[in-house]
Amino acid sequence: xxxxxxxxxxxxxxxxxxxxxxxxxxxxxxxxxxxxxxxxxxxxxxxxxxxxxxxxxxxxxxxxxxxxxxxxxxxxxxxxxxxxxxxxxxxxxxxxxxxxxxxxxxxxxxxxxxx
Numbered sequence: 001x002x003x004x005x006x007x008x009x010x011x012x013x014x015x016x017x018x019x020x021x022x023x024x025x026x027x028x029x030x031x032x033x034x035x036x037x038x039x040x041x042x043x044x045x046x047x048x049x050x051x052x053x054x055x056x057x058x059x060x061x062x063x064x065x066x067x068x069x070x071x072x073x074x075x076x077x078x079x080x081x082x083x084x085x086x087x088x089x090x091x092x093x094x095x096x097x098x099x100x101x102x103x104x105x106x107x108x109x110x111x112x113x114x115x
Contacts, residue, residue: 002068009053009067010044016060017042031055050105051112 028035040046057064
């Protein structure tokens with residue numbers, strides 16, 4: 001299974017931008033992504049949307065698939081809600097929130113491409 005390496009992404013964005021000799025502000029103008037967000041991405045403090053990542057890849061000439069690396073398969077255990085601690089419940093709620101956000105990104109991408 002492959003997963004997006006956020007650390008690799010941050011390094012590729014920063015190194016590609018500096019190798020091209022452009023500032024964060026210039027990259028912001030090329031991609032339409034806020035300069036502060038670009039800075040946070042380069043510090044691995046912000047995860048771009050799929051559309052933002054595509055804009056960055058086009059502007060900085062890198063292949064998005066190069067940001068993925070092999071990982072161990074994830075194993076999930078199903079819990080009954082009543083048997084979970086508050087911390088476990090918060091983790092599950094966060095996981096579902098992230099899944100819903102990913103689904104919204106996919107739907108938005110399809111809508112923008114008129115699929």
